[in-house]
Amino acid sequence: MNSKEARPHTGRRRNEAARRAILDAALHLLADSDGAPVSVETIARAAGVGKQTLYRWWPSKGAVLLEALTERAAQDVPSPDTGSLPGDLRALATATFQAAQGPPTAPALRTLVREAARDPHLAELMATFTETRRAAVRLILERGRDRGELPADRDIDLMIDQFYGFFWYRFLLGHAPLDATTAQDITDSLLG
Amino acid sequence: MNSKEARPHTGRRRNEAARRAILDAALHLLADSDGAPVSVETIARAAGVGKQTLYRWWPSKGAVLLEALTERAAQDVPSPDTGSLPGDLRALATATFQAAQGPPTAPALRTLVREAARDPHLAELMATFTETRRAAVRLILERGRDRGELPADRDIDLMIDQFYGFFWYRFLLGHAPLDATTAQDITDSLLG
Amino acid sequence: MNSKEARPHTGRRRNEAARRAILDAALHLLADSDGAPVSVETIARAAGVGKQTLYRWWPSKGAVLLEALTERAAQDVPSPDTGSLPGDLRALATATFQAAQGPPTAPALRTLVREAARDPHLAELMATFTETRRAAVRLILERGRDRGELPADRDIDLMIDQFYGFFWYRFLLGHAPLDATTAQDITDSLLG
Amino acid sequence: MNSKEARPHTGRRRNEAARRAILDAALHLLADSDGAPVSVETIARAAGVGKQTLYRWWPSKGAVLLEALTERAAQDVPSPDTGSLPGDLRALATATFQAAQGPPTAPALRTLVREAARDPHLAELMATFTETRRAAVRLILERGRDRGELPADRDIDLMIDQFYGFFWYRFLLGHAPLDATTAQDITDSLLG
DNA sequence: ATTTAATCGAGACGGTACGTCATGTCTTCGG
DNA sequence: CCGAAGACATGACGTACCGTCTCGATTAAAT
Structure with a gap:
């Protein structure tokens, strides 16, 4: 009856490794950057990830940093x-x-x-x-x-x-x- | 041609009106921007002043804001x-x-x-x-x-x-x- | 000797409807876009087709356009x-x-x-x-x-x-x- | 009494050296790139110039290339x-x-x-x-x-x-x- | 009927380039 | 020499596509 539930998922699933890599890279950079701002580009590069992957899952750079820190x-x-x-x-x-x-x-x-x-x-x-x-x-x-x-x-x-x-x-x-x-x-x- | 008496200063003096305009613009923007960052460019434009005039008298944007506020x-x-x-x-x-x-x-x-x-x-x-x-x-x-x-x-x-x-x-x-x-x-x- | 001939075909066959939809969408976009570039993404979306389906059958976007046009x-x-x-x-x-x-x-x-x-x-x-x-x-x-x-x-x-x-x-x-x-x-x- | 004419120019003037560097770099890259697309980033970098300087004077990358070629x-x-x-x-x-x-x-x-x-x-x-x-x-x-x-x-x-x-x-x-x-x-x- | 395999739509992935924006420095000109 | 206007090099931003790579769901031939 519920067509929302009828379609469990379509397309490739989220890569958990990428999520981890991003979060780890974010925390690492945050810790090492000595107060200097951390750029999205840097996080993505450090995580070996495309920028889009970041923006796909987090609304902003800050959200990434925050999730990393909250964890x-x-x-x-x-x-x-x-x-x-x-x-x-x-x-x-x-x-x-x-x-x-x-x-x-x-x-x-x-x-x-x-x-x-x-x-x-x-x-x-x-x-x-x-x-x-x-x-x-x-x-x-x-x-x-x-x-x-x-x-x-x-x-x-x-x-x-x-x-x-x-x-x-x-x-x-x-x-x-x-x-x-x-x-x-x-x-x-x-x-x- | 300068009718002012003995002035041990040469060249144009600091324009007090510009200082006031900058400080006022800064405070005004600060109040209106609702948390959004206030850029040097914005302050200068709002004050009708060149950016250099700002940098000439204050070491950083923050100093302008602080002076505006403490005043x-x-x-x-x-x-x-x-x-x-x-x-x-x-x-x-x-x-x-x-x-x-x-x-x-x-x-x-x-x-x-x-x-x-x-x-x-x-x-x-x-x-x-x-x-x-x-x-x-x-x-x-x-x-x-x-x-x-x-x-x-x-x-x-x-x-x-x-x-x-x-x-x-x-x-x-x-x-x-x-x-x-x-x-x-x-x-x-x-x-x- | 030719194993290709030995195994005539297995698995699902090409969806002719998808081919038509792609070609039609391509031509339609080509005609409407007024010189603006037509992206693979756009064609696929307009045809209601996955990008892979496009890349599976044509070596490049241009090949699609050409086939659409020469037809x-x-x-x-x-x-x-x-x-x-x-x-x-x-x-x-x-x-x-x-x-x-x-x-x-x-x-x-x-x-x-x-x-x-x-x-x-x-x-x-x-x-x-x-x-x-x-x-x-x-x-x-x-x-x-x-x-x-x-x-x-x-x-x-x-x-x-x-x-x-x-x-x-x-x-x-x-x-x-x-x-x-x-x-x-x-x-x-x-x-x- | 045309106030437009009254203000001949204000602010720093266009840097002719930058213009030349950009045009030269564009032509050089265009010639060397062997058909590969030439990016704005590349031109700017090769000319030792910020991207903004490019966009300030030309409406698009193509305009730069074209001016270089027309010359x-x-x-x-x-x-x-x-x-x-x-x-x-x-x-x-x-x-x-x-x-x-x-x-x-x-x-x-x-x-x-x-x-x-x-x-x-x-x-x-x-x-x-x-x-x-x-x-x-x-x-x-x-x-x-x-x-x-x-x-x-x-x-x-x-x-x-x-x-x-x-x-x-x-x-x-x-x-x-x-x-x-x-x-x-x-x-x-x-x-x- | 079951297995096997290629198809499909969907969409995540690592990338490249885009055009915009703000920064702080540097000219240039009129006053 | 001051103040405005604004050009400059730099570098981050968020977006658009690229071509590749999974996914689960179909679909049809071979067993």
């Missing part, structure tokens, strides 16, 4: 579940801070923000990215609140923005450390 | 002194949030930050600018601590970064409001 | 035999000029020649095609010479090239008419 | 004035045939025609080019007619098209020579 972020900063709210939050903070320090994430993240400076479309994508990150913190906080570790009237969105606002502010300005101690401090400050 | 923003956020720490902090937060909201400041500021991400020179200027702002918060907090309104062991730098981190994060992402209530909430959250 | 033009210019050299030549000229004029032939022929300039394979096919046409003129001229209507020492190849050169030059440049009067004129000029 | 043609085939119509025409034919034989003109001309195959705009320019060539022949023929060397009722445009049609036909098909003898023959055939 990495998901694997570097898993959602912790230690059983206690302070434990979870400190674990997340520690993992976040640590992932944001070393290569390839740190330079990549920085370059991505720089790219977002120019490209309104990428800026929008960045917003999506940060929303998924916020969701991770929200999960932790709501779980803690349900366990009674947090007063029911605390504004969770405010806390989330304090957490990530603090992180980005320090990360981008680089005027103060983002180490394990800081992770403990910000956790205490938010929950204390 | 306007200088007096917007004074340092409050209400006598109490929560009062001061809330007043500053309210003023900061409000100043950053309305056009043309909001889109202009947004674009400016984005340009700063690319232009190291502008980033430095921005750093000076934000350092001034941090100093204002530090003043308030230290005054409050000296008055005993804040435990002596609270990490003031952490608090400052939470405050401005929160502000910038919300301001740039625009996913949640920055109103008077929020100013009260963030004050409570930080001092509570 | 239609084959019977357009018969070899006249009026009994007199001027009559024959004028008849051939008139028929040639007329056949080349109306749509869809004119723009199609124009595009075809242009494609032939790029595609060596197509150029060869075109050469065969034009050689056939030259042979028709040669027949007329030699017949006339044998009848004594032409001095025995006239260079027939020169005349042929003048005849077709004139035709193609006017046809491709389109700066002057190719009508019945012109057919009479060129005949007179060549034989006079 | 060369004007210098290779001057308008002869021997005093007699047959002499002039034979001289022009000889010069034309000869110029069209050797490098760099021959391959360049051939490539140009090939390029015109694709680019309708270039095709139009080619028409202009051929018109100037036709004008040279027209001058010779009319001068001869005025001297009484040609019947007043001969259709001069027909003769011109026979002359150049013959040339292009042989030049492009290459099936028969274009030498001094041929120049004599075509002259005789047209005037005889």
